[in-house]
Amino acid sequence: MLAVEGLTKRFGGFRAVNNLSFRVEQGEILGLIGPNGSGKSTIFNMLSGTLPPTSGSILFDGREIAGLAPHRIIVSGIGRTFQIPRPFHRLSIFENVALAAFYGQGRHSRAKAEEAAERALAMVGLPTDRHASVEGLGAAGLKKLELAKALATGPKLLLADESLGGLDETEMDQAADMLRRIRDELGITIIWVEHIMGVLMRVVDRVMVLDHGEKIAEGLPADVAGDAKVIEVYLGTDADASLAAAVAEQARRRIGA
Amino acid sequence: MTSKLAGWIIALIALVALPFVHRDPYHLHLLVLILIWSFAYTSWSIMGRFGLVSLGHGGFMGIGAYVTALLWNHLGVSPWIGIPLSMVTAGVLALIVAYPCFRFRITGHYFVLVTLALSGIVLQVITAIRDYTGGSLGYTPRRAGGSSIAALQFDDKTTWYMIALAVWLAGLVIWRWIDRGMISQAMEAISEDEDAAAAVGVNVTAEKLKITLISAMMTALAGALYCQYQMFISPDTVSGIAVSLQMVFAAIVGGVYVALGPTVGAIITIVLAESLRIGFGTSAVGWDNLVYGVLLVLFIIFLPKGILGSVIDRITLPRKTPIDKTSVDKTPADKPPRNHEQETVPSARR
Numbered sequence: 001m002l003a004v005e006g007l008t009k010r011f012g013g014f015r016a017v018n019n020l021s022f023r024v025e026q027g028e029i030l031g032l033i034g035p036n037g038s039g040k041s042t043i044f045n046m047l048s049g050t051l052p053p054t055s056g057s058i059l060f061d062g063r064e065i066a067g068l069a070p071h072r073i074i075v076s077g078i079g080r081t082f083q084i085p086r087p088f089h090r091l092s093i094f095e096n097v098a099l100a101a102f103y104g105q106g107r108h109s110r111a112k113a114e115e116a117a118e119r120a121l122a123m124v125g126l127p128t129d130r131h132a133s134v135e136g137l138g139a140a141g142l143k144k145l146e147l148a149k150a151l152a153t154g155p156k157l158l159l160a161d162e163s164l165g166g167l168d169e170t171e172m173d174q175a176a177d178m179l180r181r182i183r184d185e186l187g188i189t190i191i192w193v194e195h196i197m198g199v200l201m202r203v204v205d206r207v208m209v210l211d212h213g214e215k216i217a218e219g220l221p222a223d224v225a226g227d228a229k230v231i232e233v234y235l236g237t238d239a240d241a242s243l244a245a246a247v248a249e250q251a252r253r254r255i256g257a
Numbered sequence: 258m259t260s261k262l263a264g265w266i267i268a269l270i271a272l273v274a275l276p277f278v279h280r281d282p283y284h285l286h287l288l289v290l291i292l293i294w295s296f297a298y299t300s301w302s303i304m305g306r307f308g309l310v311s312l313g314h315g316g317f318m319g320i321g322a323y324v325t326a327l328l329w330n331h332l333g334v335s336p337w338i339g340i341p342l343s344m345v346t347a348g349v350l351a352l353i354v355a356y357p358c359f360r361f362r363i364t365g366h367y368f369v370l371v372t373l374a375l376s377g378i379v380l381q382v383i384t385a386i387r388d389y390t391g392g393s394l395g396y397t398p399r400r401a402g403g404s405s406i407a408a409l410q411f412d413d414k415t416t417w418y419m420i421a422l423a424v425w426l427a428g429l430v431i432w433r434w435i436d437r438g439m440i441s442q443a444m445e446a447i448s449e450d451e452d453a454a455a456a457v458g459v460n461v462t463a464e465k466l467k468i469t470l471i472s473a474m475m476t477a478l479a480g481a482l483y484c485q486y487q488m489f490i491s492p493d494t495v496s497g498i499a500v501s502l503q504m505v506f507a508a509i510v511g512g513v514y515v516a517l518g519p520t521v522g523a524i525i526t527i528v529l530a531e532s533l534r535i536g537f538g539t540s541a542v543g544w545d546n547l548v549y550g551v552l553l554v555l556f557i558i559f560l561p562k563g564i565l566g567s568v569i570d571r572i573t574l575p576r577k578t579p580i581d582k583t584s585v586d587k588t589p590a591d592k593p594p595r596n597h598e599q600e601t602v603p604s605a606r607r
Contacts, residue, residue, distance in 0.1 A: 050452055070455035086453035088446040099442045104458030110439060153458050 001026045001189055002047075002157060007056035007066075009042050009213075016042040018213040020056070024157070029183055029190045031200045031221070034210035035233060040193045041083055042213075044159050047191075048080040049073040060157065074104050079155030083162040083193075085142035087134045093145060094130045097121055097152045104153025113152075120152040123186075124178065139166045143175065151182065158182065160192045172196065176203045201225060209233070272422060276415040285414040287531060291523050292421035293483050298511070298519030299428040300475035301504040303435060304468055306513040308365075308448035312501040313354065313372030316379035317347040317473045319496025321480025323383055323390060326398045326490060329408070331389070336409040340481045344474040350375075351473035352466060359462040359469075362451065373498065380497040395491030398484065409485045417486050424482060425520070428475060432516050435471070440464060499546065506549045510556050512563025521565045 002024040009017040017039040024030050032040050045051040047058060049070035058066040065073050074080075088096050097120050102113035118128045124144040137145060143166075150158055160179060167175060176199045182188050194200040201207065201221040209217040209224060211233045217224050224230055276285055301314050324343035328334035334342070354375050358368055383390050390396050401408035404416070411417055435441055443464050446454040451461050484490045493499060503526065511522025530545040537544065560567050 048456060050456065069460070070452075071458050071460045074456060074458040080456055082453065082456070086450050086456075088442075088449050088453065090445045090449060091442055095442055096446075099439065099446055099459070100457035102439050103443060103460075106458075107439070113439075149457055 001061055002191075003057075003059040004047075005057045005059070007043070007046060007058065008054045009039075009046060009051065010054045015213050017046070017053075020210075020213070020215055022208055022215065022218065024189060024191060027183065027187060027189055028205040029179065029192060029203060031204035031207040032191055032193045032210065033195070033197055033200060033207060036195075037212075038210040039213035040210060041161060043210075044080060044161050044191075044193060047073075047159055048078060071103070074153050074155075075106050077154070077156040078159065079104070079150035079153045079157070079188075080159040081143075081146040081150045081161050085146040087137075087142060087145050087149075089134050091134070092130060093126060093132045093134055093137070094121065094128060096134065096145060097148045100149040101152035101154070104155075116154065117148075117152050120148040123151060123182070124148045140171045140175075143167065147178070147182075151186070151188075155188055158188050158190045160190055162193055162195060172199050176200070179203060197225075269426075273419075276418045282414055285418055287527060289414065289417045289421045289486060291520075291527050292418070292425040293479055293486065294507070294527060295520040295523040296421075296425045296428040296482075297476055297479035298504055298508045298522050299425075299432055299516075300472050300479060302508040302513040302519045303432060303475070304472040305505070305508055307444040307468060309465065309468065310369050310505065311372040311469075311472070312369055312498065312505065313351075313375035313379075314473075314476050314504050315376045315495075315497050315500035315502075317351065317476040318480035318483070318500055319379050319383060319492065320347045320350065321477030321482075322484035322490045322495040323396070323480075324477075325481040326396055326484050327389060330399045335407050336481065336485055337407070340409075340478060343481050344477045347477035348470050348474045351469050355466055355469045356462070359465045364451075373501070376496070376498045376501045380492050383492045383496055391491075393492055395489055395494075397489050400488075410488070421482065421486070424478065429516050429520075431471065431475065435468070436516070440467065444468060503546075503549065506553045508563075509561075510552060510563055512566030512569075514562060515566050515569055518563050518565045522563070525564070 005021050007020045034040055046053045049068050052067045098114050098117040101116035121128045124147050126144050180203050207221050207224045209230050216229050217227045304311055321343045324346050325336050325339040328339040384392050401410050404411045443459045447461050455461050480495050507522030507526045508519045512518030533541045533544050
């Protein structure tokens with residue numbers, strides 16, 4: 001459903017993303033991992049239109065979307081969350097999501113948008129009360145709101161950016177389960193960017209590992225977790241071999257492979 | 258809700274009946290001025306409440322007044338056609354100025370500066386083409402002789418009062434229509450975070466342009482009406498930076514987050530200007546501007562919601578909706594009343 005070809009983003013002389021190609025199949029959850037500054041968020045920003053790519057092509061459902069305005073990409077069926085939640089504080093929780101439903105689905109009917117907002121809020125487990133304020137939400141609540149906004153736009157493809165940063169272990173597991181439920185129940189394809197490898201590995205179908213804007217590994221979670229290059233990127237070359245093995249083992253256990 | 262509606266209907270009947278009960282021409286004159294300026298300030302607040310602080314509205318008002326008058330005097334075009342044309346002119350100019358601003362993300366103070374330039378330019382153009390506009394000496398639409406519907410000239414103040422009342426009401430209806438629409442929430446979102454608004458599918462540039470267009474065209478209508486009513490316009494009274502500033506002042510003093518806020522602002526500014534004029538005569542010329550300036554600073558600091566906004570807050574504040582804590586998070590939350598409670602005025606927002 002998504003075919004990315006030769007995607008490149010340069011900031012001055014710095015290549016944040018360099019000649020990257022990958023595909024996402026209908027109904028899968030693709031994990032996107034890599035150290036800080038490896039270009040994950042830049043890729044999301046290009047996929048969602050927030051940043052225009054320097055070069056390359058992005059085919060979504062067979063349609064070229066590289067360089068389109070963000071609102072057009074959203075309306076065409078891609079939803080996104082931001083790494084740091086960006087709620088609209090002057091709107092209530094419900095209004096935040098209803099706004100996303102109204103504009104994200106092509107401004108049809110307000111009543112339909114409100115229904116969609118209720119469904120999205122129920123999906124992520126936020127109250128559907130019309131007046132509840134955003135100010136009452138903590139880190140986990142804001143992440144849920146971010147997700148509800150993205151879902152309300154009616155996406156076929158969801159770009160979930162670093163959904164778990166700042167959450168505790170239980171909250172992380174809940175959030176990971178939620179992404180899986182979104183895929184299973186709503187049939188939404190997901191690209192999930194995450195620092196925390198363990199949780200991600202448990203949920204995704206496939207992983208792509210980035211370093212310095214380039215793809216260094218791609219494949220099933222179990223294979224990637226044992227990949228020497230990936231271990232090197234995450235732990236450094238001098239990493240104790242036994243430590244690396246332990247990490248790989250732990251990852252495998254979480255996946256249940 | 259129904260009692261509120263009844264209140265509106267009674268107030269409306271009282272307003273319509275007023276000129277037939279109280280026939281003092283001076284008071285009627287003041288009321289007409291208040292209604293026309295209220296409409297202008299309401300037009301400004303349609304943009305201003307969303308953080309789009311324009312100092313260019315004096316320009317739109319001037320275009321409304323001068324285009325209508327020039328078309329009538331030079332080409333004999335009736336104001337019934339001239340006014341819509343002047344509104345279109347203002348709208349086109351607004352789009353020409355605003356589109357690049359919005360497209361290239363010129364926001365906050367920079368946007369204010371661009372609009373300030375617009376005010377200045379319109380003023381300069383009016384003054385420069387003095388062969389047509391009379392320059393800074395002012396301009397008078399040609400008299401049709403007596404009351405004439407075609408020329409939109411009426412000798413009796415009651416007619417003008419009714420026209421001004423209808424237009425003012427239309428302004429409130431538009432204000433409310435926007436306030437209740439999704440565009441209001443989209444604009445709130447845009448004023449907070451344009452990227453995040455775009456990421457939920459809002460066409461940021463288009464929504465801002467819509468609001469700007471509505472606001473500019475309404476302001477031009479206010480200018481044209483002022484011209485037809487006063488039958489004399491000069492660059493200083495309907496255009497330029499002073500008029501723009503006066504709009505900002507009145508709207509903020511009254512309150513931009515409530516429908517009647519700008520109207521309250523108009524009542525205060527006009528009553529203030531008139532009392533200074535009557536109390537001190539010519540020795541007080543320009544004092545009202547001084548008072549405006551001082552008050553504006555005080556209001557921005559101490560009463561950013563404006564007089565009416567603050568009064569309404571005072572009455573309705575204990576209206577808190579507790580959040581369902583179990584399903585959300587740890588922090589308790591109260592929903593602050595939204596519409597007119599922003600913590601600072603738009604100009605200070607960014």
